Amino acid sequence: MLKRLIRDRGGVAMVEFALALPLMLTLFMGCFVISDMISCYRKVTATTRALTDLASRGISPSSAPATSTVSTYMSSADLVMSPFDITKASLQIAQLRICDTTxxxxxxxxxxxxxxAASPSLVAGTVVSVPAGIINSYMVPSTANACASGVAGTAGAYLFYGQVAYAYTPAIGFGLxxxxxxxxxxxxxxxxx
Incomplete structure (x- = not known):
């Protein structure tokens, strides 16, 4: 009877499938989570671009915008982030006046x-660092020490800053x-x- 059982190949495919199924399902779900994460990151990037672009096209740098105008721009982020949950996002739009090259x-x-989501990083009335290469020499004011208190914000070109932070949680978390x-x-x- 043992010899016949050793020679029998009738259930080999079923056993191999049963052994390979958990690995195949794990790979499938892992690929789904990774592609969903990449899609979410692309939505975050597109939302940042859309917010900053709306501000640069619709807000005059010579006067502060109405709060409702900026709120409308931020509400449009819900459309760009769809189908991801906007309540997990932190959005910020700011107007900067250049003091010096950095x-x-x-x-x-x-x-x-x-x-x-993470808290916004810029506060009105403060001087912040700008990454190298963003500010061109023609944007810098001729006023000496334009970042000093009392002088800040009175000279130099403008920039709009948009920031989006998102706390992504995968739909399939494997119980974690x-x-x-x-x-x-x-x-x-x-x-x-």
Whole structure:
């Protein structure tokens, strides 16, 4: 009977399938989660671009915008982030006035923060560092020490700053509460004078 059992090949495919199924399902779900994460990151980048572009096209740098105008721009982020949950996002639009080649004064800033996302980083009335290569020499004011208090924000070109932070939680978490923080930021010159 043992010899006959050893020679029998009738259930080999079923056993091999039963052994390979957990691995195949894990690979499939892992690929789904990774592609969903990439899609979410692309949505975060597109939302950052859309917010900053709307601000640079629709807000004049010579005067502070109405709060409702900026709120409308931030509400449009819901459309761009769809189908991802906007309540997990933190959005910020700010207007910067350049002081020197690496610093800018925050003229105004407005944020919309979701319950689980990172807090906005710019506060109106402060001087912030700007990454190298963003500010061109023709944008820098001729005023000496333009970042000093009392002088800040009175000279130099403008920039709009958009930032989106998102707390991504995969739909299939394998029973774990895994959250990945994603974010993007963008500087853009004003287009409306």
């Amino acid at each position: 610093h800018a004064y925050v003229v105004w800033s407005q944020a919309q923060t979701g319950s689980t 509460k895994l959250t990945t923080n994603m974010g993007d930021q963008l500087y853009m010159s004003p287009r409306l004078n």
